[in-house]
Amino acid sequence: MRNKFLIIIPICIFLIIILSCSSKFEKDQRIAQEVYTQRTAYLVKEHFDSLFIIILDSLKKQDDINKKTFENLTSKYNEISALILLNPDGRIIKIFLNNFPISDIKSAIINNQIINSLVKNKNIQISPNILENDGKYFCLLIPIHDKNQNLVNIISVLLNSYDLFKPIEKKSFFPSPYSLCIINENKTILYNSDYNKIGLDFTYGDKSYPITYLKELFKKMMENDSDYYNTTSLNKDYKTEKLFTWYAISILDSKLWISLTRDIWKSSKKKSTEAYLLSTLRSYAVKDTLIDAILDNEIKNIEGILTEIYQLNPEIYAIQFADRSGVVVSGWPPENSAIGYSYKMKKSENFDNALKTILINKEEKTITSPLIEGGLGKFILIPIIIDDEIIGVLYSIETGRS
Numbered sequence: 001m002r003n004k005f006l007i008i009i010p011i012c013i014f015l016i017i018i019l020s021c022s023s024k025f026e027k028d029q030r031i032a033q034e035v036y037t038q039r040t041a042y043l044v045k046e047h048f049d050s051l052f053i054i055i056l057d058s059l060k061k062q063d064d065i066n067k068k069t070f071e072n073l074t075s076k077y078n079e080i081s082a083l084i085l086l087n088p089d090g091r092i093i094k095i096f097l098n099n100f101p102i103s104d105i106k107s108a109i110i111n112n113q114i115i116n117s118l119v120k121n122k123n124i125q126i127s128p129n130i131l132e133n134d135g136k137y138f139c140l141l142i143p144i145h146d147k148n149q150n151l152v153n154i155i156s157v158l159l160n161s162y163d164l165f166k167p168i169e170k171k172s173f174f175p176s177p178y179s180l181c182i183i184n185e186n187k188t189i190l191y192n193s194d195y196n197k198i199g200l201d202f203t204y205g206d207k208s209y210p211i212t213y214l215k216e217l218f219k220k221m222m223e224n225d226s227d228y229y230n231t232t233s234l235n236k237d238y239k240t241e242k243l244f245t246w247y248a249i250s251i252l253d254s255k256l257w258i259s260l261t262r263d264i265w266k267s268s269k270k271k272s273t274e275a276y277l278l279s280t281l282r283s284y285a286v287k288d289t290l291i292d293a294i295l296d297n298e299i300k301n302i303e304g305i306l307t308e309i310y311q312l313n314p315e316i317y318a319i320q321f322a323d324r325s326g327v328v329v330s331g332w333p334p335e336n337s338a339i340g341y342s343y344k345m346k347k348s349e350n351f352d353n354a355l356k357t358i359l360i361n362k363e364e365k366t367i368t369s370p371l372i373e374g375g376l377g378k379f380i381l382i383p384i385i386i387d388d389e390i391i392g393v394l395y396s397i398e399t400g401r402s
Contacts, residue, residue, distance in 0.1 A: 024375075025375040025376065025399050026375070028374040028375040028376070029243070029262075029264075029371070029373055029374035029375045030228055030243060030245070030374065031374060032371075032372075032373055032374025032375070033178070033228075033243060033245045033260055033262055033373065033374065034226070034228065034245045034247075036172065036173050036178065036245075036260055037226075037245040037246060037247045037258060037259070037260045038226070038247045039172055040168065040169070040172040040173070040180065040247075040258050040260065041247035041248075041249050041258035043168045043171060043172055044165070044168055044182065044249060044256070044258055045249045045251070047164075047168055048251045051077055051079075052124075052140070052251075052252065054073065054076060054077070055073065055080075055140065055142075055157055056124075056142070058072065058073055059083075059142060059155050059157075061144070062085055062144050062152075062153050062155065065083060065084075065085040065094045065096075065155060066094075066096075067096060069083070070083045070096035070098075073157075074098055078160075078163055079159050079160045079163035079164035080098070080157060080158070080159060080160075081097070081098050081135075081137060081158045081159065081160045081163075082095065082096065082097050082098065082137075082156075082157070082158035083095070083096045083155075083156075083157055083158075084096075084155070084156040084157075084158065085153055085154075085155055085156075086153065086154045086155075086156060087152075087153055087154075088151050088152070088153070088154065093153065123143075123252070123253045124140065124141065124142050124143070124252050124253070125140075125141045125252070125253065125254065126138060126139070126140060126141075126184070126251060126252065126254045127139045127141055128184065128186070128188045128190060128199065129158070130198070130199035135160070136160070136161040136162060136195070136198040136199055137158045137159060137160055137161060138158075138159055138161060138190055139156050139157065139158055139159070140156070140157040140159060141154055141155070141156055142154065142155040142156075142157070143155075161190055161191050161198050162191075162195065162198075164191070165180070165182060165190075165191035169193065176334065176337060176338055176339040176340055176341075177262050177263065177334075177335055177336065177337065177338070177373060178193075178260045178261065178262050178373075179192070179193040179194065179260065179261045179262070180192065180193045180258075180259070180260060181193070181197075181202070181259045181260075181261065182256055182257070182258055182259070183202045183218070183221070183256065183257045183259065184254060184255070184256055184257075185254065185255050187201050187202045187203055187218060188200075188201065188202070189201075189202050190256065202214060202218055203215045203218050213231045216229075217229045217244055221246055221248070221257050221259070225247070225248035226245075226246060226247045226248065227245075227246065228243065228244060228245045228246075229243075229244040229245075230242070230243055230244075231244075239266050240263060240264065240265055240266070240335070241263070241264040241266070242261055242262070242263055242264075243261070243262045243264060244259055244260070244261050245259065245260050246258060246259040246260075247259075262335070262373070263335040264335055264336065265333035265335045265336060274398075276312075276313070277313045277316065277380065277396060277398075278380060280309055280312050280313060281309070281380055281382045281394055281395075281396060282364075282382060284305065284308075284309055284394065285382045285383070285384045285394050286384075287305075289301075289305060290302070290305050290384065290394075291384065291386055291391070293305065294321075294323075294384065294391050294392050295386075295391065299329060299330055302321055302329070302330045303330045303331075303332060306319045306320070306321060306330055306331065306332040307332045309332075309396075310332045310333070313396070316396050316397060316398050317336050317371075317377060317397040317398060317399040318331055318332065318333060318336040318337050318396070318397045319331065319332055319394075319395075319396050319397075320332075320337050320338070320339075320394075320395055320396075320397070321392055321393070321394055321395075322343075322355060322392060322393045322395070323391075323392050324359065324390055324391055324392055325342070326342050326343040326344065326355055326356065326359055327340070327341070327342045328340065328341045328342070336397075338372055338373070341372065343355045343356050347372050348369055348370060348371070348372050349369075350367055350368070350369035350370070351367070351369045351379060354367045354369070354379065354381060355381065355393060358381055358383050358390075358393050359383075359390055359393065362383045362385055362388075362390050363383065364380075364381060364382045364383060365379075365380075365381045366378070366379065366380050366381070367379050367381070371397070371399075375399060376399070377397040377398060377399050378397070378398040378399075379395055379396070379397055380395060380396045381393055381394075381395040382394045382395065
């Protein structure tokens, strides 16, 4: 009995270490995502403040609605798509357009609710308007009052959601593995990395009925200016998690929630040994199928081969391929891959230096390095060489290393 007890103790200790490593890894990933979210929120706030200062300084009175003003504004901010002067019943008095036909303006006419709000509050407002012709815009509404504070006219500045937010998204982080969503108090999506979701109700997603976890998430967003939220779905051989983080900012009298979402793919299959993983990587690095796919720049075929390697080693975090210029062009699972990342971005010193060295020296390397999305990983990097010329680097990532 005593011997059995002595055997159980180290097993329990080992399990505790494994679970704590996993927990720490997931916590590190969440913290990194929260940092990205906050930084993105600051960039959005900074850009909005700069934009509004210029607009409000240029449009102090309705006589400022002219061609010269419009050209000056659009030369500084290409997201400004229209400058419109309307009377309080929504009739257009003057209009200056950029990049879309005048017929689409019909959808941008303000409604009675907005007019009543402008009459009552006398403040500048942000109003989402989804126009025709696949254009996604929202309005900055500036009320003009007479000396008795009666609403005389309304200046509407139409902003293109994509042109406004896409540069901020690119500046904040590389495209994968995060998805950016910007939501207002009415649950309207002002921007999403998936262009088709712009203008939809956030709690409905892209469906015609409410999604329970999105309703719960938005409720939590309304109660907390910054936090995180996890969802999990199970399949036969794997589970997927969605990690939401958000940070609220105030723009004029409006509140916006800047949210990042990350899909995390986890296999439940048995883990392979380290020796097997290394031999698998080495064997695939010299296979004609992978070499031919790289030489022909067949990204789908490369992804298919990476999927094969992953299926042989399902418990690793990811298997990825970087081309000869040091850009990650493919990875599996894509949710765990930094597709589009280059060592020249200088966001992960250990990995960047290792990849750069391999591209020069053509020698395999094993390193431990922080992941860009948070947490620590063990990297096995194998050069792919043909006729003494390196054509890329195949590498795996294992997690929970300390």
